[in-house]
């Protein structure tokens with residue numbers, strides 16, 4: 001396996017160690033380890049069926065791994081072993097939020113209401129589990145005002161404020177993707193996991209997504225872990241790329257390193273290792289001297 005040496009001081013927010021996940025006779029993830037640095041955008045890439053979503057499902061508690069350890073270290077220094085937590089505690093206590101490959105939202109609710117639902121836990125607590133809310137207690141009214149402010153902030157950031165009162169289902173596809181990210185941000189995550197956020201987006205929508213993710217990273221310091229097939233997104237915004245093939249890591253480094261790694265080129269083109277040099281030469285001829293998996 002190719003590994004780039006990263007020289008900066010390490011402060012991983014997420015450590016995945018010796019992760020394995022078996023489904024019956026299929027070893028979907030096999031002894032996979034990687035780290036995501038605090039404040040970085042880390043991309044997990046690989047051909048279809050490589051195991052990327054399975055890794056996400058293990059990190060976010062949807063699957064319990066067959067083996068391995070997943071450690072989330074918050075900015076405060078507090079550590080959580082995610083493989084031992086139920087999924088709702090991973091969001092609530094460990095502060096890991098996620099989006100899904102297929103958009104999941106309340107399409108009949110307005111855009112603003114979708115962001116208020118995301119803050120349900122906080123509001124329920126302030127309402128004393130309904131009764132204080134019904135009685136209109138000041139603490140509940142204050143919490144409601146704050147929830148609306150948080151929602152409005154993320155609608156501004158996602159360029160959706162003009163659509164706040166429209167049903168979420170009426171938004172164009174790219175805007176729905178940004179709404180999902182805004183909704184995840186309303187939970188105040190320290191690690192945001194995005195499963196193929198650019199899937200189905202046109203180039204203009206992909207550009208808007210890149211800008212949103214870079215703004216989130218710059219203005220909140222939230223670490224981002226994303227699965228993505230769109231190389232224009234991966235290569236433009238990632239600090240660090242990890243490549244999976246058949247459930248195992250084949251490369252790990254910065255975007256330039258990974259894009260020129262023969263193992264990665266071979267995996268994406270579906271050729272045997274010994275054919276890689278020949279394929280790279282062909283690519284260089286076609287592209288006038290630049291190898292690599294291009295955006």
Ligand SMILES: Nc1ncnc2c1ncn2[C@@H]1O[C@H](COP(=O)(O)OP(=O)(O)OP(=O)(O)O)[C@@H](O)[C@H]1O
Nearest residue numbers: 023026028046047048049050051052053054055101
């Ligand atoms: N719940 C499950 N039960 C059985 N097999 C599963 C399950 N989830 C995933 N798999 C299998 O595990 C392997 C990895 O699937 P996974 O969805 O993680 O890949 P992926 O890299 O995310 O693929 P894609 O890029 O196509 O989304 C596949 O062979 C898949 O069929």
